[in-house]
Amino acid sequence: MIFNDVWSWEAEWMKSFQRFGLVILIGVGCLTSVDASDNWPDWRGPTEDGHSDATGLPLNWSETENIAWKIPIHDEGHSTPVVWGDQIWLTTATKDGKTLYAVCIDLNSGEIVHDIEVFHPENPQGINSNNTYATPSAVIEVGRVYVHYGAHGTACLDTNTGEVLWRRTDLNCEHMQGPASSPVLYKDLLILTLEGTNVQYIVAVNKNTGEEVWRYDRPQDIYEKIEQGVYRKSYQTPVIVDIDGQTQMISNGALMVTGHIPETGEVLWQVLYGQDSTISRIVHGDGLLFVNCGGAPNRTQLWAIREGGSGDVTDTHVVWKMTDDAPHQSSPVLVDDLLYLMSDRGELICKEPVSGEDVWTERLKNDFGASLLYADGRIYITSKKGMTTVIEPGRTFNKLAENELDGEIWASPAVAGNSLLLRSKTHLYRIRNE
Numbered sequence: 001m002i003f004n005d006v007w008s009w010e011a012e013w014m015k016s017f018q019r020f021g022l023v024i025l026i027g028v029g030c031l032t033s034v035d036a037s038d039n040w041p042d043w044r045g046p047t048e049d050g051h052s053d054a055t056g057l058p059l060n061w062s063e064t065e066n067i068a069w070k071i072p073i074h075d076e077g078h079s080t081p082v083v084w085g086d087q088i089w090l091t092t093a094t095k096d097g098k099t100l101y102a103v104c105i106d107l108n109s110g111e112i113v114h115d116i117e118v119f120h121p122e123n124p125q126g127i128n129s130n131n132t133y134a135t136p137s138a139v140i141e142v143g144r145v146y147v148h149y150g151a152h153g154t155a156c157l158d159t160n161t162g163e164v165l166w167r168r169t170d171l172n173c174e175h176m177q178g179p180a181s182s183p184v185l186y187k188d189l190l191i192l193t194l195e196g197t198n199v200q201y202i203v204a205v206n207k208n209t210g211e212e213v214w215r216y217d218r219p220q221d222i223y224e225k226i227e228q229g230v231y232r233k234s235y236q237t238p239v240i241v242d243i244d245g246q247t248q249m250i251s252n253g254a255l256m257v258t259g260h261i262p263e264t265g266e267v268l269w270q271v272l273y274g275q276d277s278t279i280s281r282i283v284h285g286d287g288l289l290f291v292n293c294g295g296a297p298n299r300t301q302l303w304a305i306r307e308g309g310s311g312d313v314t315d316t317h318v319v320w321k322m323t324d325d326a327p328h329q330s331s332p333v334l335v336d337d338l339l340y341l342m343s344d345r346g347e348l349i350c351k352e353p354v355s356g357e358d359v360w361t362e363r364l365k366n367d368f369g370a371s372l373l374y375a376d377g378r379i380y381i382t383s384k385k386g387m388t389t390v391i392e393p394g395r396t397f398n399k400l401a402e403n404e405l406d407g408e409i410w411a412s413p414a415v416a417g418n419s420l421l422l423r424s425k426t427h428l429y430r431i432r433n434e
Contacts, residue, residue: 040083040414040421043137043182044371048239049283050333052375056418059378059390061403061431068419068430069110073103077134078410079182081421081428083107084140087159088414088421090428091147093133097124100133102147102157107416110430114162119153119169127178137182137411139190146190146207150179154192156210166210174198180235180279186249186262189213191238195253197229202238202251204265214265222255222272234294236278241289243307252278252291257305271305271314281331281371283339286353288319290332290339297344302326304356320356325349331371331412333379335393342368342381350397362397364389371412384408386424405429 044050058066077092088105098121104114124133136148140159148154151172156165173196181193189204200218205211223232231254238251240262249262254276259268271291278294284307293301302322309317325347332341339353344367350359366383373380374393378400382388386405392398407424414421419432 038083038417039085039140040081040416041140041185042082043080043139043237043412044281044331045373045415048184048281050331050371050373050412052373052415054415054418055376056433057376057378057415057420058431058433059401061405063406066431066434068432068434070427070429071105071110071112072426073423073428074115075099075101075134076132076425077423078132078180079134079137079423080412081105081414081423082138082140082145083414083416083421084142084145084159087113087140088416088428089138089140089145089147089159090423091134091136091138091149093149097121097127097133097152100149100152102138102145102155102162104145104159104162105428107430110428114157116157116162116164118147118155118157118164119149119167121152124152125175125178127175131178131180133178135178135180139183139185141185144207146183146185148179148181148183148192150175150181151194151196152179154183154190154205154210156190156207168205168210171203173200174229176230176233182237184238184240184249186240189262191249191262193234193236193238193251193253195232195234195236197233200232200234200253202253202260202265204262216260216265216267218253218255226255226276231276233276234278236292236294237281239282239284241284250282250284250289250291252282252293254278254294257282257289257291257293269309269311269313269317271303271318272312273301273303273314275299275301277328279329280327283332283334285334286337288353290334290353292327292331295328297328300326300328302332302341304353319354322351322356325361327368329369333372333374335374335379338393338395340372340379340393342372344368346383348381348391348397350395359395360397369410373413373415375415380413380420382409382413382422384410388413388422 100119173194184191234254249260273293275294280292304319306317325343330342366385370382390401411423
């Protein structure tokens with residue numbers, strides 16, 4: 001009996017120790033997952049600016065070289081894949097917009113894990129022929145992914161089961177040419193931009209429940225001066241940045257860029273530029289914000305705006321303006337002391353970020369929409385025709401490689417560990433040194 005009692009006690013102690021050890025391992029695993037560069041939680045990565053700490057990425061690939069796997073993605077979408085752990089999530093939609101999907105792919109095998117019909121809009125809005133009903137990219141964190149289809153719906157899904165935890169279909173605007181703004185995660189908030197021809201606002205909802213926390217409406221005294229609603233819309237995605245020790249949300253909407261307290265939506269400052277249809281996402285560095293000011297591709301501008309200030313700082317904080325060949329769709333990347341920008345029509349421009357002076361310009365073939373990626377000491381630039389040019393950052397243009405895939409590519413590249421994810425109009429590729 002004593003032996004049995006001792007054995008029972010030791011057995012229970014060992015079970016407790018194992019459970020305790022398992023908890024520690026799970027905790028360490030979660031911390032590793034959160035901290036590792038393997039995750040790509042946002043359209044432009046973990047820092048929202050197209051930078052990755054990953055190494056060992058491929059330099060060369062083709063349809064027959066360095067392809068870990070290639071899988072078809074049904075229907076259509078321009079959303080960039082997001083990654084957490086071994087899961088890749090993206091959105092897709094039927095051409096008529098009447099079924100909106102969230103799709104999960106296993107990173108290792110390329111197999112479909114979840115294929116979920118999230119929304120069935122009865123009367124989808126019309127879209128531009130170059131757009132899709134699944135252009136906004138998802139955002140992801142441990143256990144949850146958040147998908148957004150503009151006015152057609154927003155939802156939170158459990159990444160393990162695929163269960164829809166909450167939905168919103170009442171956040172509306174007239175997009176006119178379809179949705180494109182991606183959601184932003186900040187603490188317990190999911191921040192959404194809906195700027196259409198009729199209403200223009202940003203709303204933050206509780207990420208756990210979907211309930212509204214705050215809403216910021218663009219000032220109508222400014223917007224009402226624009227008679228045609230087509231010139232009031234935007235497709236921009238805000239960024240979260242640190243300015244002088246204060247976290248700010250920067251939103252380059254139609255007509256104006258504004259800085260906000262992300263917890264409340266309170267406006268701290270604004271700069272007026274008077275353009276619409278902003279797409280390219282802000283990057284920042286050297287005390288400056290590099291802000292896309294929208295407009296049609298042939299009249300898009302990019303302004304360098306000094307960080308800080310309060311109220312209307314249009315006359316005091318604009319340092320320089322780029323009025324020719326500014327990117328409309330593609331987001332720039334800032335590497336060390338140089339700013340790299342890709343125009344829609346193929347002008348790759350390297351600038352001094354502080355002065356705005358050109359360092360060099362190079363013409364690349366084809367049109368461009370994907371945002372620039374800096375990873376493993378290289379800049380990756382993908383055209384709509386499926387060609388990715390890889391260059392070395394520096395004060396002279398140095399092309400390292402050109403890599404072509406079949407089909408058009410409108411989505412931006414993503415990084416998963418030592419591999420690249422590229423989404424064409426029909427397939428998703430995992431590209432890795434094989």
